[in-house]
Amino acid sequence: MNGIRKHVASYKHGMRGIKLAFRYEFAMRFHLIAAVGVILVNYLLQISRTEWLITLILIGLAWMAEAFNTALEKVADRITQDQDVLIGQAKDLASGAVTIICLFAVVCALIIYFPYLF
Ligand SMILES: Nc1ncnc2c1ncn2[C@@H]1O[C@H](COP(=O)(O)OP(=O)(O)OP(=O)(O)O)[C@@H](O)[C@H]1O
Numbered sequence: 193m194n195g196i197r198k199h200v201a202s203y204k205h206g207m208r209g210i211k212l213a214f215r216y217e218f219a220m221r222f223h224l225i226a227a228v229g230v231i232l233v234n235y236l237l238q239i240s241r242t243e244w245l246i247t248l249i250l251i252g253l254a255w256m257a258e259a260f261n262t263a264l265e266k267v268a269d270r271i272t273q274d275q276d277v278l279i280g281q282a283k284d285l286a287s288g289a290v291t292i293i294c295l296f297a298v299v300c301a302l303i304i305y306f307p308y309l310f
Contacts (some may be wrong), residue, residue: 209259209263210259213255213258213259213262217258217262219258219261219262219290220255220258220259220262223251223254223255223258226254227251227254227255230247230251230301231247233305234247237305237308237309238308239304239305239308243304246300246304247300247301247304250293250296250297250300251297253293253297254290254293254294254297257289257290257292257293258290260286260289261286261287261289261290264282264283264286265283265286268282268283
């Protein structure tokens, strides 16, 4: 019972994290606007159920990568705000993770939307 209560509490912390991310992170709001755009285009083009799933999974992965990136930046800034090679690399890697999923999302979007448009 204690375990279940703890598990439910961790979802509450998670919701707080999601609120924080959308309230204070410009990049997260940008991803939200992009997601709304994608959902709109999906409706307009009447894409298949599988294509809906792929786009929704990619949206989730992009938000997840951005949230991890923000978390890592906060921890790194707590460790030191001085210039540090390893901190710089850690931040670049976390930012790279976001860039990777965004690049794949763009490629997938082209593959999915192209046949509907041309
Ligand atoms: N303490 C540091 N030491 C060395 N380089 C740093 C440090 N802090 C930031 N950088 C460099 O500046 C970049 C931007 O870091 P910053 O903390 O400003 O994140 P940001 O502008 O919010 O980036 P992102 O767009 O990835 O969210 C990092 O990817 C890193 O290359």
